[in-house]
Amino acid sequence: MTELRSLLWFRRDLRLSDHPALLAAAADGEVVPLFVVDPALWGPSGDVRRAYLLRSLRALDASLDGRLVVEEGDPVAVLPAVAARTSARRVHVTADTGPYGRRRDEAVEHALAADDRELVRTGTNYSIGPGTLLTGSGSPFQVFTPFSRAWREHGWPRPAVSPGDARFASGAGDGVDGPHWPAEPDLGDLALPAAGEKAALARWHEFLEERIDDYATDRDRPDQNGTSQLSAPLKWGELHPRTILADLSRKRSAGAETYRTEIAWREFYADVLWHRPETAREYYRPQLEALAYTEPGEAFRAWSEGRTGFPVVDAGMRQMRAEGWIHNRVRMIVASFLVKDLHVDWRHGAREFMHFLRDGDLASNNHGWQWVAGSGTDAAPFFRVFNPVTQGKKFDPQGDYVRRYVPELRHLAGAKAHEPWDAADGYASGYPERIVDHAHERKVALDDYARIRS
Ligand SMILES: Cc1cc2nc3c(=O)[nH]c(=O)nc-3n(C[C@H](O)[C@H](O)[C@H](O)COP(=O)(O)OP(=O)(O)OC[C@H]3O[C@@H](n4cnc5c(N)ncnc54)[C@H](O)[C@@H]3O)c2cc1C
Known part of the structure; x- marks a missing residue:
């Protein structure tokens, strides 16, 4: 038989x-x-x-x-x-x-x-399947905080037991062909972290033992190694959020609590996309589509290649090209710059991210962009415009992050790397001048927002 x-x-x-x-x-x-x-x-x-x-x-x-x-x-x-x-x-x-x-x-x-x-x-790839949780009135959640409350109250299943005696079919003799791998693209100097389940679990255990307790304070600092870098493993399911949540339940610290909240963001955006699949490409709040956007041209290319003249923006975009990853705080800064300083539709930026990121994930990426653009779930109104200089100085106080990715600013010590225009030799190593005046563009964005609101 x-x-x-x-x-x-x-x-x-x-x-x-x-x-x-x-x-x-x-x-x-x-x-x-x-x-x-x-x-x-x-x-x-x-x-x-x-x-x-x-x-x-x-x-x-x-x-x-x-x-x-x-x-x-x-x-x-x-x-x-x-x-x-x-x-x-x-x-x-x-x-x-x-x-x-x-x-x-x-x-x-x-x-x-x-x-x-x-x-x-x-x-599913989530601890609670998207579409499972609904508000008291039976409608989908549109706001993160009540979703995250319901998500915690619902609780998560324990990790599945080990596959133990699972038997896998072997060899062409059993009617299974050998693998036909596509060729791996040449990444040049870009260094990827180790991929696969073992590497993901090792990274998670190292983070859990060494760094999670400081996560609540360190996670916003791109100059520090304060986050887990598990977004690509989670995207590809090299480890499941259930495994993470079960380990977190044994930890009592502000860091563990904050980390749980970040996993909840991932689940929230997947839930939003489940209910509104068209928001992968379209505005969650279509009213915002009426803003006066600029077609991507030279300024967009300068943004994408890290040549805007705003140090933290350029460092972030260069980090993306060097590592296929950007720190979360910097993702928000560069996204805000594209939409509110260069007035480019968030969808162009989201596509660029999806092309370059190793963790490119439709739900987290496109809803992360919509959050910054003010067209998404309602936590961030449009008029919250990131100032790229004060953000840089606040979250990279010694300029270490900027100098790591922008060699033309390495001769500027400490926070001076954030304001080359204030240093006599600020442009001595060929760093580009600012392509826009932030204060002016902020006003343009807010005036346009007022126009569509009225
Ligand atoms: C404009 C923009 C685009 C983004 N694009 C993506 C994307 O394509 N893929 C992606 O996985 N994340 C995306 N994010 C969310 C976040 O920036 C990354 O998940 C995070 O930087 C990954 O690094 P980490 O694993 O070290 O994060 P950690 O701080 O260690 O967080 C742990 C995990 O929580 C989840 N998480 C953390 N923050 C968020 C968030 N804001 N939204 C959703 N999930 C979150 C991720 O799965 C992450 O791996 C985006 C955010 C913004 C603002």
């Missing part, structure tokens, strides 16, 4: 521990682990995200003793073909809750059903 088999289709859950869909697949018999390189997602990804994904897949493959099957193509065609080839009746997945993933999975489900096969969704 042939042994029962199921497919486990990995997407944003590139790990083996705390993996409910893996347990469900293992309960069906031998598991064929599969990843599909989908041109609809691969095409628009930047090199950094592609490289990170490939390294994460390689780590997953190593944990599976080289058994991961990698196929390329439209999942609607690939899944039925691989399921037929491997005689798997069920395809197990962690539910994708994003707009594209939901549509794609419905199409795959129909294609499988035509051949009497089933798509089984178990769990």
